[in-house]
Amino acid sequence: MEPLANEEKNQKVVKVFSWILIVLSTLVLLRNLFLSQAYSSAIIIQSTTRKFDPPLGVNFTLYFIQHAVEFLLCIVVFVSATFVLKYKNLWRNVLLYGLIISIIFLMISPIINYYNIPGYVESIGGGGYINVSRTSILIKSFAWSIIISAFFIVVILKLSKEEVKLLFR
Numbered sequence: 001m002e003p004l005a006n007e008e009k010n011q012k013v014v015k016v017f018s019w020i021l022i023v024l025s026t027l028v029l030l031r032n033l034f035l036s037q038a039y040s041s042a043i044i045i046q047s048t049t050r051k052f053d054p055p056l057g058v059n060f061t062l063y064f065i066q067h068a069v070e071f072l073l074c075i076v077v078f079v080s081a082t083f084v085l086k087y088k089n090l091w092r093n094v095l096l097y098g099l100i101i102s103i104i105f106l107m108i109s110p111i112i113n114y115y116n117i118p119g120y121v122e123s124i125g126g127g128g129y130i131n132v133s134r135t136s137i138l139i140k141s142f143a144w145s146i147i148i149s150a151f152f153i154v155v156i157l158k159l160s161k162e163e164v165k166l167l168f169r
Contacts, residue, residue, distance in 0.1 A: 010163055029075070100152075110142050
């Protein structure tokens with residue numbers, strides 16, 4: 001009786017984590033779609049000047065690359081979490097590797113944003129204020145990255161247990 005109860009418990013854990021990952025990745029995908037629309041509008045604004053040198057101090061190329069990587073990782077997590085609900089071992093492995101890569105991305109992303117502040121305009125004076133905002137942006141970004149990475153680590157550890165692996169055979 002106990003192995004059956006353990007198996008049901010593991011199935012619930014897999015389903016809960018899969019659904020949480022599906023919802024989170026969907027929300028991030030929607031956010032990326034809206035941000036890419038905003039960035040494309042900014043590129044259009046930049047191209048209205050003759051020398052392509054508007055008074056904006058933001059390099060949008062880094063954001064496009066960063067959001068493209070985030071978009072691809074969300075698609076991988078979304079698709080693999082969907083197939084994990086069907087207990088496909090290949091997709092469990094894809095999900096684990098996708099989450100590991102996502103953790104690495106989450107730790108690198110705040111550093112990129114530190115050197116290229118979103119919405120920062122160079123014509124604003126007061127370098128001290130910019131340094132304070134950079135530091136607060138970095139701290140907030142790392143805090144969120146650590147929280148999300150901790151959740152991903154919990155999911156990785158739960159899906160890597162031997163009794164959970166038995167569900168995927």
